[in-house]
Amino acid sequence: MSLWWATRLPLLSAGAAALELDNLCVGQWMVSRPIVAGPLFGTLLGAPWEGVAFGALFEALSCESVPAGSHVPFNGCVAVVAAVLLSAGPGDLPAAAAFPAGLAAGKLHALAEKVLRERRAGLNALAEEALAAGVAVPWRRIFLRSLLPHAALTATLLFGAVALGGPILGGLWDALPAALTRGLQKAFDWSLWLGLAVLLDALRRRA
Amino acid sequence: MSAGLRRRVFARSLLLQGAWSFERMQNLGFLFALEPALERAHGPRRAEAAQRHLEYFNTQPYMSGFALGAAAGMEERLSRETDPARAAAAAERLSAVKRSLASGLAALGDRFFWGSLRPACAAAAVAAWGILWTLDVPFPVLAGCLLYLALFNAAALWTRWEGLRIGFEEQESLPKALGRWPWQSGAAALRTAGLVLVGSTALAALIVPPWGSFTPWNLAVLAACLALKARGICAARIYAGLCALGVIIGALT
Numbered sequence: 417m418s419l420w421w422a423t424r425l426p427l428l429s430a431g432a433a434a435l436e437l438d439n440l441c442v443g444q445w446m447v448s449r450p451i452v453a454g455p456l457f458g459t460l461l462g463a464p465w466e467g468v469a470f471g472a473l474f475e476a477l478s479c480e481s482v483p484a485g486s487h488v489p490f491n492g493c494v495a496v497v498a499a500v501l502l503s504a505g506p507g508d509l510p511a512a513a514a515f516p517a518g519l520a521a522g523k524l525h526a527l528a529e530k531v532l533r534e535r536r537a538g539l540n541a542l543a544e545e546a547l548a549a550g551v552a553v554p555w556r557r558i559f560l561r562s563l564l565p566h567a568a569l570t571a572t573l574l575f576g577a578v579a580l581g582g583p584i585l586g587g588l589w590d591a592l593p594a595a596l597t598r599g600l601q602k603a604f605d606w607s608l609w610l611g612l613a614v615l616l617d618a619l620r621r622r623a
Numbered sequence: 624m625s626a627g628l629r630r631r632v633f634a635r636s637l638l639l640q641g642a643w644s645f646e647r648m649q650n651l652g653f654l655f656a657l658e659p660a661l662e663r664a665h666g667p668r669r670a671e672a673a674q675r676h677l678e679y680f681n682t683q684p685y686m687s688g689f690a691l692g693a694a695a696g697m698e699e700r701l702s703r704e705t706d707p708a709r710a711a712a713a714a715e716r717l718s719a720v721k722r723s724l725a726s727g728l729a730a731l732g733d734r735f736f737w738g739s740l741r742p743a744c745a746a747a748a749v750a751a752w753g754i755l756w757t758l759d760v761p762f763p764v765l766a767g768c769l770l771y772l773a774l775f776n777a778a779a780l781w782t783r784w785e786g787l788r789i790g791f792e793e794q795e796s797l798p799k800a801l802g803r804w805p806w807q808s809g810a811a812a813l814r815t816a817g818l819v820l821v822g823s824t825a826l827a828a829l830i831v832p833p834w835g836s837f838t839p840w841n842l843a844v845l846a847a848c849l850a851l852k853a854r855g856i857c858a859a860r861i862y863a864g865l866c867a868l869g870v871i872i873g874a875l876t
Contacts, residue, residue, distance in 0.1 A: 536644035619746070
């Protein structure tokens with residue numbers, strides 16, 4: 417990884433973590449949706465259409481699940497940013513390898529997020545204690561204790577995926593037999609049709 | 624509801640899910656958003672009212688304005704109650720109304736926003752990218768993203784904002800008021816528009832140059848993916864299947 421990347425990757429990861437808060441915690445203005453985050457990070461890395469392709473693909477895939485109740489679907493924002501950073505970033509990974517790596521990062525984030533959500537139950541006690549004592553609820557403390565670990569998780573996961581996962585995946589990709597890489601490339605080319613099928617199915621279904 | 628109070632509750636409602644937990648879900652965010660209304664209704668004696676709102680609460684975030692408005696209105700009414708027995712009954716009713724509203728609003732909102740508007744906006748953005756790229760329009764990437772954000776947020780923010788007013792005015796009769804809104808037909812229209820856009824984009828991707836990639840394989844993959852999705856198989860599994868198929872083909876060729 418070059419010095420340019422070593423200095424910018426933490427910034428990009430932190431930026432993506434801030435953007436990802438929109439996914440659930442703050443606002444939900446949809447700026448964290450893959451269809452926006454993908455092109456945004458693609459443009460930042462000088463590969464806007466690569467960002468568009470990944471963004472549209474992950475957006476379509478994430479349309480199949482509804483974030484209702486306690487269901488935590490794979491994180492589309494983390495998935496698309498990881499894929500774009502791996503593909504257009506320091507690892508220069510082929511898109512066929514960056515796409516499943518992004519999917520795995522999104523799924524991993526969802527699993528870790530479940531743990532964070534379980535731990536947030538303790539924040540109720542802070543509010544209850546304040547109300548029982550007749551003092552103001554410490555909202556700043558409550559939200560910081562909720563949002564900071566969440567953002568730290570996202571930033572760490574993205575940084576790790578690109579800084580550590582990138583070189584490992586790049587080495588693995590080079591070591592794979594040609595038949596296997598050809599096959600994975602073929603599957604990635606077909607993923608356009610998979611994305612369209614998921615989107616068509618989501619629209620056809622009565623939600 | 625005064626304009627100032629409405630603005631404060633609206634701004635705070637953007638953190639509705641800021642402290643989401645499995646135990647009581649959006650309860651802390653709901654109380655945080657409602658606090659200005661409780662302050663106005665109960666003044667310094669708002670702690671008891673605040674305790675009420677620490678119970679479990681979960682709804683679709685864009686529909687939360689309705690529940691917040693109704694709760695604010697009922698709290699204001701409750702604060703004027705002088706008879707303790709009637710106040711207790713009103714508090715009980717408030718909790719019951721909030722519970723029933725939460726699930727009803729979630730069902731409506733999930734269907735409309737997640738199930739219809741979100742994929743329809745995605746379809747619009749993808750179609751826009753295709754058209755703008757083909758026509759060589761400047762800044763096509765930015766234009767597609769902005770279109771997606773504008774379409775979705777126009778509906779989502781309006782519902783959040785208006786929900787506060789309508790909820791405050793209607794309170795217990797809110798379900799009846801919501802029944803007059805065209806949720807079902809609106810969702811159906813959005814899905815139809817989305818289907819037309821995605822269908823046209825798929826067709827263009829198959830046959831129109833320079834995208835044109837019409838091969839029997841691509842058609843077969845699209846048909847297979849559609850059939851598998853119709854059987855409820857998730858995209859990640861289908862992708863794993865495509866990888867396996869690709870590897871077999873790669874090994875044979």
